[in-house]
Amino acid sequence: MKILLVFDFDNTVLDDNSDTRIVQCAPEKKLPIELQDSYQKGFWTEFMGRVFRYLGDKGVREDDMKRVVTSMPFTPGMVELLNFVRKNRDRFDCIIISDSNSVFIDWVLKAANFHDVFDKVFTNPAAFDHNGHLTVENYHTHSCTRCPKNLCKKVVLVEFVDSQLQQGVNYTQVVYIGDGGNDFCPVTFLKKNDVAMARKGYTLQKTLSRMPQTHGPVESSVLVWSSGVEIISHLQFLIKV
Numbered sequence: 001m002k003i004l005l006v007f008d009f010d011n012t013v014l015d016d017n018s019d020t021r022i023v024q025c026a027p028e029k030k031l032p033i034e035l036q037d038s039y040q041k042g043f044w045t046e047f048m049g050r051v052f053r054y055l056g057d058k059g060v061r062e063d064d065m066k067r068v069v070t071s072m073p074f075t076p077g078m079v080e081l082l083n084f085v086r087k088n089r090d091r092f093d094c095i096i097i098s099d100s101n102s103v104f105i106d107w108v109l110k111a112a113n114f115h116d117v118f119d120k121v122f123t124n125p126a127a128f129d130h131n132g133h134l135t136v137e138n139y140h141t142h143s144c145t146r147c148p149k150n151l152c153k154k155v156v157l158v159e160f161v162d163s164q165l166q167q168g169v170n171y172t173q174v175v176y177i178g179d180g181g182n183d184f185c186p187v188t189f190l191k192k193n194d195v196a197m198a199r200k201g202y203t204l205q206k207t208l209s210r211m212p213q214t215h216g217p218v219e220s221s222v223l224v225w226s227s228g229v230e231i232i233s234h235l236q237f238l239i240k241v
């Protein structure tokens with residue numbers, strides 16, 4: 001029997017936001033005001049599509065972007081945590097659900113040699129087109145009113161757990177590790193025995209701290225973390241019980 005670990009990516013695995021960091025590639029490291037102001041709530045993927053087109057038009061190439069993305073730091077304790085998970089692969093399955101994109105996540109995991117730690121990565125599919133522009137598509141369509149149009153992490157999690165169940169894999173527990181506002185929806189899927197690990201001082205933790213402890217939308221226990229090392233201690237506790 002295994003535990004399922006679900007990781008967010010930006011500000012959870014990495015100690016920054018890759019979509020924001022990529023602006024470092026732009027001339028003068030900033031976007032024109034019109035482009036910056038063109039973001040509409042819920043339409044992040046479309047916005048990033050315009051940002052990537054702009055970068056491509058300004059002559060920013062794949063290698064430039066790769067250099068910026070792979071130089072982003074990991075969150076404190078995260079390298080230790082991923083090594084711990086690798087050493088205990090018989091106890092954990094491990095996935096990423098992220099609103100970043102497949103190209104950035106691939107670069108980071110390959111550069112740091114963590115590809116083998118994750119069973120699956122669910123994110124917006126991206127690729128370089130023949131002009132050398134990075135293009136990104138919505139991960140899926142869904143009908144959740146809480147989430148941005150391109151991705152509801154809860155729908156992804158429910159579908160993954162269901163498909164695993166059909167393969168005969170039934171998780172004893174789900175541990176969800178995240179920081180952001182879009183990590184709240186999947187946390188409401190967690191059951192009493194599961195654990196939501198919210199990064200201290202970030203949106204998810206602040207949102208959860210305002211929720212009623214009983215009869216609220218969150219049934220699971222909530223743990224607040226600042227370093228991946230704290231997550232290791234809790235996982236050690238979980239696999240010893």
Ligand SMILES: [Mg+2]
Pocket residue numbers: 008009010011012178179180
């Ligand atoms: Mg995040």
Ligand SMILES: [Zn+2]
Pocket residue numbers: 144145146147151152153154155185186
């Ligand atoms: Zn949702």
